[in-house]
Amino acid sequence: MASQSIFNSESDEDHWVIQINQMVSESHNSILKKIPVxxxxxxxxxxxxKPEAFSPQLIAIGPYxxxxxxxxxxxxxxxxxxxxxLDHFNKHDLKQVVQEFHDTATFIRASYHKYLDLKDETLLYTMAIDALFLLNFYHNYLDKKLSGSFMMGLEDPVQLSGVKLTRNATIRDILxxxxxxxxxxxxxxxxFESSEPPHLVQEYLGSMLLSFCHQHSPLxxxxxxxxxxxxxxxxxxxxxxYHLVVSHAVKSETPVPDQGEGTSALQKSSDSEAIAISFKKFKGVLTWTVESLKKLKDVNIPLVKPVKRHLDPVLKVSSQLDALSSHPKLSEEEEEEETHMIVNIPCVRELDSxxxxFQPVEGGNMAIEFDEKRGIFYLPVVNLDVNSEVIMRNLVAYEALTQPDFLIFTRYTELMRGIVDSLEDVKLLRKAGIIESSSTLSVEExxxxxxxxxxxxTPTxxxxxxxxxxxxxxxxxxKRKTNILKASTDYVYRSWKLFTLLATFVLLAMTAIETFCAAYDCHRYFAPE
Incomplete structure (x- = not known):
């Protein structure tokens, strides 16, 4: 069986040899050092x-x-x-634009990570057509106050030849x-096309790109x-x-402990110890009472069945208290490793309980913070529409490919995935202003x-x-442990005397009945006729 080859003809092999020689040349290597992939x-x-989120569905842009x-x-x-x-500027045709690109083929190839199996002329025509298409699309985002009449009157590409393209699909493909x-x-x-000064042309293009990002960024x-x-x-x-959403202008990623953090931790520790001491005071009485109730539940006498049905809630509370007091703690290493693997965090409705x-915060992902003293979780505002999922997935992918040592946007999406677990979570975030009310996605979406x-x-x-x-x-x-212990403590403190009296009385009664039934045959009295 013949092995497959990337070559379709002898000319392809010649072209490959030419490209390899160009790639190993000193001039090419110097270009690679100047132009990053x-x-x-x-x-x-x-x-x-979700492969379709990374594969264009309508418009192909670029050699890939x-x-x-x-x-x-x-x-x-x-x-x-x-x-x-080209008609709008009325200065040059496509051939002249490609000729203007003639000396940039090596620079263009250096920008792409994947090997481009295209001849230089094909690559330049591809780049020229796609760049002109994007300029046509972006011109609608140009600030008219800044640009004046620059590119005004250019036909909208989504209305070409009477065929209305899907604008949202085009936006997703562009990003x-x-x-x-x-x-x-x-x-x-x-x-090349415009007669405006170079610095103004750069301003105009930057205005288009910034406006495009402002309108379609989820955050x-x-x-x-x-x-x-x-x-x-x-x-x-x-x-x-990506760089507008994720600001890297931070002094340090090393967490700086708050001055009041130690005091807060000590206060929590002392509160927990106080609750634990209070719990131990009546734990012996509670244990004896529960054991007595369990024995009562095991007595197989028909007269006791109505009483046994009411014992299950009491025994359930006791099992929760036992589980709470004997809950194993993870070591710091295990906890850190677990955190790095996946964001294991309570959902919005659990935190709300x-x-x-939840409060909106300016500053994006780097400003996410939690105020332990006031119990306020600060999160950036997100505005979602039909394009948001594709854009966010591609931002995550781009970050993984370019910033593998600092995946802050990736961690943000994992955090949102962790706290949003149901429709109720989305409603609470909408109410708090974290998800903007102008978002066009439904709660379910x-x-x-x-x-x-x-x-x-990988670790973020x-x-x-x-x-x-x-x-x-x-x-x-x-908070959850405190609430459970407080509720249980109050419940038991109010009822332990009654439970003790009831258990003592019932246990003595059952002992008397068992003694009586041991001497006399009770089955003939309780057996069904």
Whole structure:
């Protein structure tokens, strides 16, 4: 059986040899050092949960997806959009644009992680068409106050040739990891076509990209940058959105202990000890009473059946108290390892039941915090629509591919997946303003979105956020334990004398009955006729 080959003809082999020689040349290596890889192929380990969220469904952009057969029928509409841009400037045709790209093929290839099995001319035509299409799409996001008449009157690509494309599907495809093209390709075309000064052209392009990110980011953007920085400091639109959502302008990820934290911990410890001491005071009486009731429950006499039915609630309370007092604690190492693997945290309604309040916070993922003294959980505001799941999944994938040592956005999605477990959780977060009321997703769709998010495959190394999660868990466990012990203590303190008297009386009565039945045959009195 002949082995499969990437080559279809002898010319393909010649092209491969040329590319290999170019790649090992000193000039190519110097380019690689200057231009970092920024556009990746998504591995199956990241896409297995929902592959369609990472594979374009309508529009192919860039060499990774441009020639996929299922997407190629939309090629003619991209060409129409590209021609509309060229006609708008009325200066150059497509061949001249490709010629302007002629010396950038090596730079373009250096931006892609995956080997591009395309000839330079094919690659440049692909880049030119897709970049012109994106410029046509982005021009609707341009700030008119800033741009004046720049690109005004350009035909909307979703209305081309009388066919209305699905705008949301186009937005989702534009923000997929594999569907990116470098920002400098868009800038190069605008500089070539427009007669505006270069610094203004860069401002205009940055305005489009920033406005696009503002309108379609699920989370409120954490910091602001200039329009020029949006183009010069970010590789492509997904990279721009990621860095707008996740601010790395933090002093340290090492958690700094709060001055009042030790006092708070000591107070909780002393409160727990006081409750435990109070519990021990009546534990002996309670144990004796429960054992007596268990013996009564085991007595097989028909007259006692009505009484036995009322013993189950009392015995259930005692078993809960035993379980609570003998609950094993995880070691710090085990707890830390468990936290890194998956966010094990009570859901919103459980936290609400122990008095935790949820409040919106500015600053995005880095601002997530829990105030132990006031029981307030601060979370960033999220606005969800039909595009949010795909965008969030691709932000998670992009982070895993570019920031593997600091997966803060990934940890945020895991946190939301942990606390959103039901429709009631979504309603509570909407009421608190964490999920904006303007979100177009229904409560059911929102719950499915967060529960459908996959967990990270490597440790996230987000110490500050993990510390916050641990604070919430400890607060919940402490409050829950306190509430149960307090309720049980109050219940037992109020009733233990009655229980003791009742148990003593019933036990003596049963002993008398058993003694009587041992001397006389009781079966003939209680046997059914």
């Amino acid at each position: 920024c556009i990746f192929h998504v591995p199956k380990s990241l896409s297995y949960a 997806t441009h020639f996929r057969p299922e997407l190629y029928p939309m090629e003619r509409f991209k060409i129409f959009a590209a021609k509309a841009v 997929m990891v594999e569907n990116q093209i470098p920002n400098y390709s868009l800038l190069k075309i605008l500089l 409120k953007l954490t910091h602001t940058i200039t329009c020029s920085e949006a183009v010069s400091k970010h590789h492509h639109v997904l990279d721009l959105m 122990v008095g935790v309040f 929102t719950e499915e979105l967060f529960n459908g998010m996959s967990k990270s495959i 190394k987000t110490h500050k956020l993990d510390e916050t999660i641990n604070k919430v868990k400890k607060y919940y466990d402490y």
